[in-house]
Amino acid sequence: MTRPSLAIGVDVGSTNVKVVAVSADGSLLAHQQRSLASDERPPVCEQDPEQIWEAVLEGVAACVAEVAPAPAGPAPTVAIGVASQYSSTVPVRADGAPTGPVVMWGDRRGTDACRRLLATPGNFELWVERHGIPPIGGGLSLGHVLHLIAEDPHGDSRFVEVMDYVTARLTGRVTATRHTMFTTQLCDNRSAAAWAAGDASQPDTANATTAALRYDPELLAASGIDPARLPELVAPDRPVGEVTPEVAARLGVAARSTVATGINDTAAAALATGAAAQRDGTQLDADHGDAARLGVDSDDAVDLDDGAPQTGVIAGLAIGTTAVLVTSAPGKAEDLDHEILSMPAPDGGYLVMAENGLGGRVPEAFLALLDGAGAGAAGQFAEAEVALASTEPGAGGVLCLPWLAGSMAPAGSDTARGGLVGVSLATTRSQLIRATFEGVGHNLAWLLRHVEAFIGETIVELRLTGGGAEVAGWPQVIADVVNRPVRVVADPSVAVARAAALRALAQVSDRSAAPAESASPEPVLSSNPETRAVYDGHQRAFEATFEALGPVWNLLSSS
Template structure:
């Protein structure tokens, strides 16, 4: 095995991770830094792109400082949250705030775009429609124009975070068919498109002059500039590959490379991931296929909604502060089923397998003997049951049935959450080692494949598993009943 190392930057909603990963897929070092979110009136959520970049610089320098000697970095690969929009100048300098994926201020604008003809155009060519919730880049462009007009006018392009970071790294402003997915401007029936679809652009009412130039969906886009190199502490001229949506790198980093394998990733949100070989969409269940950097493959996007963020929120709500591990340890003292307490996890509405912006979260079944331990345990189980509801829909979409699933993301550090998932999914769950770098590892694998250090289909054999959690027969009937109750309550909420 070669001693080649790559730098993977994973820019999530809570902030970036920077990881140094070798050709065997081992994480040699990683560090993270937080980025603050500002919530504003009428459903707004924003971050400062300059703070994003500063956090990336700090995390990268910290990760490199942990290594002695510091290995040469052969390539930089960036993955990030998506359906977030940053206005940038031609060199990547931000002209205004990042409007986050959770921002809903443009909902009415998106609804105005939907006619019978445009609906069919979006579905047939792209796969997605402008989201009525306003959680996409089309709505965010409108938000920037309305709420930050100077930033909008000054922008050369409106880009996703991974393309912003790549522009800061290389000085080159560009995007790919995959990274512009949330703008709904490419004909995704053809994998690897490098031109915008004029009909789709017109239907979105996006300004075509504010679309970044498209480049091939995988490959090298440029080299780290001397200025960026000096900030990060790596060599100028280091190649940088195309950016990637973080859900896609979670699939790559967990070995879900074709329909024969599926993974569950629980970070801020919960997703169930795999890949298929064709463009497809089922908006009724909220599942669709996104062009992937894996040649001629499409990533299956099955966003399940708020995941780990629900546990963080509950932990703060019940007095644990940032001690999520302490909250989970207390929850482990409560039996499966939380002694009758259930949690409906739709803190931002439900997505797949039953999209509904109006349903909301709740605890049910509370009585006087219950305490915060029960509510935290119920929160874990509610997120797991929501994924159990999703599994059959994803398997049907992918045309496969998975005998087991891999589990990555920060939640996979928790043995309790892994066992709860196994019980809810009724499948063995392979708890990945070093799960917090699942996305970064996926980004690194893409870079290593670009360098010729590995074949992408060799990735599953490189993954290390911390433990395999088998479903507990003693709680299976209880879990099935809880799932039935969750689905019924969702229907009741939808009709209310």
């Protein structure tokens, strides 16, 4: 295998495709972005897979042309890694070409089929024991697959996640891993595979590795899904293959360039922030003066021990369209009451899956309603940055409820909806804007203590990535509301793509997949103790409002 001269990372999100070129030493050389459109007609939520593919081709070709212009010499040999949104299903032919639209994570059409599975005695226990999540639908890929099979019961399309769709188009080989197929809910996740351990000769690790390369027979039987409609499961620690000659010519790379197995964007955020490196029990000593006390109960308010060094773990926080909290998990576990569970990490071990719901989409949506400068306008979020700088914590008593598309962890509700509470005649436009950013922070603060209870550790620092990290003032708001130190990673808006690139490089070399110098040179943002009184009070009001409005949301959804 020819050693690559650079790595390409692709991040297919819900609203755009980001591509980076990274040198062999991990330096960011170039980056590109292409927008994506969605067709949102509840319960339908779809994307055009050809638009995704064209965006990938254009972005990669532009990065390669910037780093290695064609007249300068032969086409470079590259390693390509792909991360993407997940629980978004693409039906494909044997060569990876799509046969229908992407059924996105917001699509609910398979929920009824999942509920029929759930009504069968023993299925709830079977799925929780083997996989971790019962067959509940609600946008998970199992529901998508059941829906697509019902629409075309005699078809021969295979159903893959977006990252595996892109690797299939690059290589002509349709594959997946236990990690990428997590939300299809057809794999046994009870044992960690031996990829990271490197010793599959031992009986326990050999059995776990074998289980990770097949779909669980009992889950397949219970679901009624023919495994021929699913992609081949492969080991995640070696490349899927080489780019096809046709694709190589379009990208401007050598045909011997390799394509790594894909990962979901939550796992990529764990790599980008360093949260994945803790899987073997590594802990972080923090001396920032505002780490929470050890042993916090998930239903207690956070108690601080200012000035005292604490030992705990870091967590990655990715804020893009959604907000996701990720850290290492000690093993397979689930907290179904709060929708927190562990999922297989791409290369061994487990990660916490804690999807908090909409993140950056919340202020973006409210800004659009207020006729302000939305995320797509010139001077992205410019008005919001001014509002954050010019208003006091607490937004003049206004609370934003961020559940514009329902709530997820730590309290799932399909009927929950957003709003602004506490608006008075004295409320200013800037206070309304500030409240939308604080509302996302309050939702994260609510989730964080349940994640701490789940892993049995205190989270002593948040490493922030995603486009939300680039909104001036928002990282400090998060530090204050969540009451944890926040460190912004380098190049946060492309950190997921960069992590995918470095992981691809690691699959064909001896280097680590961990991003070099992932932390920003900016200092850690400590929470401001002067904000505690207002934010602690608002946190209690935030959670109480969710509980109080439950019956109202149910009435509205049924009317």
